[in-house]
Amino acid sequence: MAFSWFDEVGSMPPIEVFELNRKFLEDKDTNKVNLGIGAYRSEELKPWVLPVVKQVERSIVEDASINFEYLPILGLESFSSAATRMLLGADSAALNENRAFGVQTLSGTGALRLAADFLASCVPSVTKIAYISTPTWENHRLLFLKAGFNEVREYHYWDAEKRALDLKNMLNDLNDAPERSVVILHACSHNPTGVDPTRDEWKEIVKIIKARKLFPVLDSAYQGFASGDLDADAWAVRHFAEQGLEFVCAQSFAKNFGIYSSRVGNLVVVTSKAETVPKIKSQLTILVRGNYSNPPAQGARIVSAVLNDEKLTQLWKEHIRTMSGRMKNMRQLLRGKLEALGTPGTWNHLTDQIGMFAYTGLTEAQCQQLIDKHHIYLLKSGRINVCGIAPGNADYVAKAIHEVVTTVK
Ligand SMILES: Cc1ncc(COP(=O)(O)O)c(C=O)c1O
Structure with a gap:
């Protein structure tokens, strides 16, 4: 041969x-x-193209001002700012103080990978140890290892016997984690267990993350699916921000817009100092440029059109x-x-x-x-x-x- x-x-x-x-x-x-x-299925067990998505797509086709030129490296600004507002809330102090921003990514997976790349290669203050829940979405481990993390460890989450959150062991594990480790948490609708911490439980989790100096990576792939209410489902993320923590959050629009293959995501960064924002953006720009150069436009245009119009929202x-x-x-x-x-x-x-x-x-x-x-x-x-x-x-x-x-x- x-x-x-x-x-x-x-x-x-x-x-x-x-x-x-x-x-x-x-x-x-x-x-x-x-x-x-x-993926969502209708009562007829068929994929559902949301009527609002169809409506906006039609208007995009007819809009003579829209073309297929490249988007900026960090994506469509009208999309990422509306997405960030949807996550942090219009009255978010971090947003009002220009300490928070979003960048468009290749859906939630791309946001997580960009976050992991950024932490691994541009943030020397974090260790390359990431903690994931047992169980979790199976891609979390792969993403962080591929980004150059040395180790992915697990924290307790699910009590199989009680079929409930194993808060005590989760808190113990976070308490035992080396300082400056990264901890990945599902913002709502935990995949695969369908069990989220209560608000009081989140408060305890946040306290330990703060005390142990862990860096939170939040994963928000299902905003709206837990309670049917976007604000209620963002409560945990907003609590992190209100408690003065710096963190990143990967947002996916695959599920709540039903646009899985359009790959629309947003990586939200919340810092404590507005002056670090341009530096962080410059690093993310290099990471994206060296990876896929710039994101696709169509899906982001759809989400942007909906989130920036009260009736469509x-x-x-x-x-x-x-x-x-x-x-x-x-x-x-x-x-x-x-x-x-x-x-x-x-x-x-x-x-x-x-x-x-x-x-x-x-x-x-x-x-x-x-x-x-x-x-x-x-x-x-x-x-x-x-x-x-x-x-x-x-x-x-x-x-x-x-x-x-x-x-x-
Ligand atoms: C917990 C979790 N995070 C992130 C994602 C990312 O999905 P996507 O890359 O399609 O936005 C998923 C999808 O199944 C998920 O379940």
Whole structure:
């Protein structure tokens, strides 16, 4: 065989959630159910293009002033300033004192990666140790390692027995973290558990982060999905700002605008001194320039048009209530059906948890049987996307869960 430069390239395992979706699409069974992918589905189990997004897209097509020239390296200013205001609140002291700003990124993932690159290469005061919750969105570890962090450690989050937040051990772990470590926290709608700290619990977390001199990286991928209310879902982020902490927050518009593939995100930076802002921006500019040069425009134009227009914002908020309301209803529906079947165990956690994901407590073997025998696709951690459930398939899903719970350990 002739030599190839690539002979020694090894192969890596596939990414679970994308592999699962591929298998679902290939599955010919007519009863198949997709509870794996993290995207909203309508009651007809179809992707939903939000009407406000369609409306704005049409007006963009007709707008003769819009062209395809490059955006600035840090993106569309009208988008990032509106997105930052949506996160921190219009009356934010950090914003009013010019101590906070946002830069457009390649969705939430791109914002996290830019944050990790910035911390690893431009902020000598932080250690290259990052803390993530157990469990967390599986990409957090990869992103921070790829950005050059030496170590990613875990802090307790989920109490499997109580199916609730393990606050005591979480606080202990944060307390034991070396000073100046980075700690990644989900702003709301924790993925995969659907369990967020209460406001009092957040206050305790913030106190320890402050006392232990940890640097917070907040991840806001689901603003609006936890409660249906954008301000309520931003409470934790705003609390960090009000407590005088410096932090960064990755914002994604993939889910709450339903524009997953448009890659619209914003990295919000909150500092204690306005004079550091130009320096930070100059560093972010170099990082973006050396990576993808500048972000795509279309999705950011859509979000900007909505957030900068009161009427469109109201329409969008209605869409958010529709989506979060459906999630709540499907949690109730599944819980009711499992309880009616007398499925062993308790199922109140399905409705106690919030947002798009429910952490069912099913074992890996039970999940595998759901996939193999019932064509119901879910992550092996037992996480389900409640939007994959609808009145049309809820009986089927509940009976299948009942079957695996009663036959598989
Ligand atoms: C917790 C969390 N953070 C960030 C993201 C980033 O998503 P995206 O890059 O599509 O905005 C996701 C998406 O699933 C997520 O669940």
